[in-house]
Amino acid sequence: MTTPIARLLADPPDLPVRTGLSELVRAVGARGVAVVHAPPGTGKTTLVPPALAAVVAGRVIVTQPRRIAVRAAARRLAQLLGEPVGQTVGYTVRGESTTTDATRVEIVTTGVLLRRLQNDPELVGVGAVVLDECHERQVDADLALALLVDVRANLRDDLVVVAMSATVEAERTAQLLGGAGGTGPGDRPAPVVTVESALFPVTDVWCPPPPRSAALDERGVTQPFLDHVAATTRRALAEQTGDVLVFVPGAGEVGAVVRRLGGLDVDVRPLHGRLPSREQDLALAAGSRRRVVVSTAVAESSLTVPGVRVVVDAGLSREPRTDHRRGLAGLVTVRVSRASAAQRAGRSGREGPGAAYRCWSREDHARLNAHPTPEIMTADLTDFALELACWGSADGSGLALMDAPPAAAMAVARQTLVGLGAVSPDGRVTPRGREISRIGVDPRLARALLDASVVIGARRAAEVVALLSQDVRAPGGDLVAALRDVRRGGPEGAAWAKQTQRLQRAVPRGRDTRDRSDLTEDLAVGLVVALAHPDRVARRRPGGTRYLMVSGTGADLPPGSPLAGYDWLAIADADRGAGRRDAVIRSAAPLDEDLALEAASAALHDDEEVAWVDGRVLARRTTGLGAIELSSAPLTDPPRERVVAAIRTGLERDGLDLLPWRESARELRARLAFVHRACGSPWPDVSDQALLADIDRWLGPDLGRIRTTRDLQRVDVPVALRRLVPWEVAGRLDELAPERVAIPSGARPRIDYSGDQPVLAVKVQEVFGWKATPTLAGGRVPLLLHLLSPARRPAAVTADLESFWRTGYPQVRAELRRRYPKHAWPEDPFAG
Template sequence: MRLPIEAVLDDVVAAVKTHGRCVLMAPPGAGKTTRVPLALLPAVQGRILMLEPRRLAARAAAERMAATLGEPVGQTVGYRMRGAAKVSKDTRIEVVTEGILTRIIQSDPELAGIGCVIFDEFHERSLNADLGLALVWEVRGALRDDLAVVVMSATLDAGPVSALLDAAPVVISEGRAFDVETRWLDTPTPKTTRLEQAVADLVLCALDEAGGSALVFLPGEGEIRRTQALLSGRLPADCVLRPLFGAMDFAAQRAAIAPCETGRKVVLATAIAETSLTIEDVRIVVDAGRARRARFDAGSGMSRLVTERVSKAEAEQRRGRAGRVAAGTCFRLWTKGEEGALAGFPPVEIETADLTGFALDLAQWGAREDELALLTPPHAGALAEARSLLVSLGALTPEGRISDHGRALAALPTHPRLGHMLSVAGAQAAPLAALLGERDILRGAGSDLDLRLRAVHTQDRAADRAGLERIRQEAKRLRKGLAQTAPLSTGAMLALAYPDRIGLRRKGDDPRYILSGGKGAALDAQDALAGQRLIVVADTDGHPREARVRMAAPITEAEIRTLFESQIAWQPVCEWSKREGRVVARKRETFGALVLDDRTWPDAPKTEIARAALDGIRQIGLPWSESARRFAARVTLMRGTGIAFPDMSDTALMADLDWLLPYLKGAKSEAALRALDITQALHSLLDWSQTQTLERDVPAQFTTPMGRQVPIDYSGDAPEITVRLQEMFGTTRHPSVGPNRVPLKVTLTSPAQKPLQVTMDIPTFWKTSYTDVRKDMRGRYPRHPWPEDPSVADPTLRAKPRGT
């Protein structure tokens, strides 16, 4: 059968011959995966590597191409992936999974013997594909200008990829798709209806209304198993039910994609069936509208799987599967109105994934992320967290260069965490590493990892049988080349992989833990490990504040001290305790955020105590006294004239409290801090010249005509004094302060200190209102002077003797 891609194969070959690069856009079903490598064989010197995002797609593509040539897999066409390979000296086309390419490049930067690298299904934008393309492009630019690069995609915008590859020629295949009718729900699915029940009902409806086999998209294995149980015994007699997900063995996967000899089939699949694979006879697609994605939280250092609505691009990709062989029908588990709320595209993995392996690959390559041709840059914070973890594992130096240990980890086909555990703990850690790489085989059995390890070594009937077999095979593969070392407990081995997830139980009845990396975690109260003081957490639900522990193992303090002796240290801690309202000085033995021992620090330096007391000031605020407020008000008045003086507002003074440090005088408690007089400390903020200017222009006191010093209050709208009226006799010019001569607000009082007049112009007062005051006061205070013209009278505080 002639495939649509064959119409543009000559264009692809010409682009590779002329430019050494090409971007091919071809819709699903066009035949690009199996036809393009074969078409390029005569034009390429050396081997062709083609990257596939999934193991099943890689094997299926290799088998299809080998069948086209009439050969078994392993001759002209072969494949290579983790734990499986079929290649020979005659292999010209090698289909590999994406992680394999990075290791090939790191071990042989010249890619000797390879003439072309093809990136298939690049629209999926996996982290390995992005990094692989960046490394291949750098190899081509620096070492191998003859190396051809082909990027193939179904839905990705070709423009940015072409620009990334120096304006690579873009070849577009129109493809061939049969008409697909799309049917939506009339009303939204009730929130009380389980997804699996709604999907099962829609599948039965679809089989009743349309012909052909059905491909049903579900987010994960759990939903597939539950939907399978709901459909069992309810399907038409001519239908066979087939699950399809990544963790299945290859034989079961092959059965799902193979054509039915009779009748039709219903394939319950994850996103593994969105691209690359052609499942024969499918004319019905049922889309549950959900996708499961890994989300990495750089703050907690933990990944979690989240189930989200599909994007429009994913929904369209799934819909197209119904039109591969004939006209078909797509049944969507949402209404047409709900479709507008879908995101355009799924998130790019480099933006959401754990970047630890990526950071190690960059360090091994000897390049920074901004030096490579990455279509999307990684998040700076997530990359910094990844590098910090690699430093703690000894894979990177503190300066960010790869160590010998890091090179050894990069050579292992595991996450750097597990690689570190294997390299230190040796062969005994292989089952644990394999177990951690597999989904939980004892769901609902609590968090204890030892239960799961025992299941691996026994025939536990409660465990997932297929999962157990995969773990055993992976452990056997990982053991190769590993040394036998001194026995370690499960918790000790786990701590090697997760030094940032060692948990110390908090005080209290609930099993809540502080992790060495600083985050929180909690166990169910009924969990078998709930009574443990120390645990190591392998898996959680990923909650950013306090994650729920799903898998863990106990560890002893002695084991922690043995494994991390160099990272455990006594830390003197002098801090303000808000709860106790005082400075607390202690010495704490810490490992990360864990406090293993805590003792009082009786001889804490005074400077440290003072620093901690500043935190107390930050809690309770500045202890303003009357004299301090008056001084600050005087300085504020000077600032209002435009002269350079420090800002003595609360906000400015609290922003940097170091000025107060020398004046704390050993104050350790809240009461002592509140009793402080900060006037002298405020004086210290002025230099000698500013002090002299302040004293001259804005004095703290006013000297009355009698020579008496009266405090000036600067806290109000205008500077203010209060004096006896008689004390101001003889005043012909109103007192003022400041370089701009701001008049004082003067409150004149009676001999009994009762306010008589508030004025800002005493000479005018003498001439006007004083007459009425005199009439009123001379009879009330006859022994005190009340001259007719106070401007020429002598100031006095004396009264006439009695009887005069």
């Protein structure tokens, strides 16, 4: 009896991949691994799985990056076999499965495959695994490839693994899959089966937005730019024939563009992963009328939308980004890469010549990144780190990863998992960690589900976690209002309800519960959010709508938010745009202080603070929740070393001018600085840097009395400075750097040590009789003489008085005689 798969392969549809099936079968027969390099639209997802099913024993598992692509691929292949989904071809996504014992090809999300690998590394009953859309470089796909290479190397060398990619990274994938790097069986790259594109010519139409209509601002995609995308779509409808596929970055933008296209004599269909299956099917099925399908990136490579001859591309993509320093992670809108733009444009050339209307300029296109950034380089890696721990490789060493995870991101991820109790400090997974991993959501959400269910019940906890896992952005940031909306059957209600049921079933039964019937719905939602993100528990700062999170990050509510006025919030989502000091709260729920302390108890701490604040030493004992100060009380007897550190900090920040540098102190410091320069050790360095570094030595006896700037003004600085001078040389200071010097006139003027060389300013007449310049520092440094007129104006400067009398004085004498004829100016200065 001929099987459906055999019948299909005997007369396959006319898809380009047909030409490579025989080569693929030979490759896996010889090596057990292969890479299929084929552009989107060549039929690889449709024909490769049945081709493998015909030659391997056991089930063929095919991964897709998104649930919508899983269902579409299964439905397409089942139609070709002439069967309903669930017989020869079935699919499994989180919480839903349509397979039987007779299923030969099973389409799954990559996350489902990872769960199976963790539960059954040998994949009993599976003959082959096909990793589709590897070029998208999602974290789950990279990890699945690495784990499968490990399985082939250590458990099942008979397991066939085929990776399918639409980009030139096929060669890198082949290196890893074939074990050429020493990570798997064999020592050669996996065979690469290349299928040429069957695309028709595509004409690029550049449609930059009007001036001052930026695509993005700090809030995301701008409304004027969405107007431009809609206007470009109308233009494309008027200028071209066939259905139109419009690419925008997210579900919110899909809805916004669909609304802007109202009134057209065409069917306008939204397409994104959170739509009910029925609406997704409408977008993916050709109809009797012309269509406009407004889609996220789900239609970029892993889905086929029939009838499309025109693409309108907004040129934007939503990608994960993580600010590890501030503890903020989420999806952000960025410019699309050139490779992704090419794939999107190619959607218009599958059934005939097409056109791609690009909502940017040719010049902007040249500045785009060549390829998308691998998700492992930018995403939050907490879930990835837990998967590694469950596999037994805490840091991923020895696994065939396309890119090593960034060390800083992995350190943050491991720290988070230790805080959740999911891994031990040495990186080994704990029983709680395995329980968290089995739930199939972000580890922080899984922790919230488990811990909140014993407080508010499994149903309510599952409802909130399901909402958080769908990345819902609530109007005004009000997460409770968003929950009420999905309960009423809002746009995402069906997917939310299904996820809620799955999560409720995942909660272990028989757990002890605490009766918290006193919790209002608002506080129940806040508790779940706070348990998921204790670092984002936030308290309102005095006045306004600004908050401070436990993590230390500031956050603002959007204007008009109904959450304004609450003292405590649990923040589910916030992002911080470029140039902003604080993050913007996208979704949050109210909290009270008791629940905040309960949820974020690990961040509760008592500290003794001794600091220089506003001109005084502030000593107090504080209780805080992370960066949030809860209470404080004076510290009456602070440790002396901390007082010294506080004063040092104050002097470093505000300068040594806080001390009373009267004339005697300045002169002594200048004399000491001179002797240190001239004679070196043991004479002390009295520069700002040196004094600050040795503050305890010279200010030590005074520190116990210092608490304010007023106390600093009472310090006897000359006495303090002399503490730096060793006793064995202290008596020589007046010899090496005297304050004054006796001159022939009988006076004792002061020496100025403030410059690089000591200076004595005297009238010319007062040094008649001096033959040589006096020296200081034991004869090392001559005194620099500033010779003045009777009116104390500069007449000459010399450090060599003998030479001055011989060569310079005659000219100076002549000038002084002319200007001051009543004064005596002897020709011989030694005669006076």
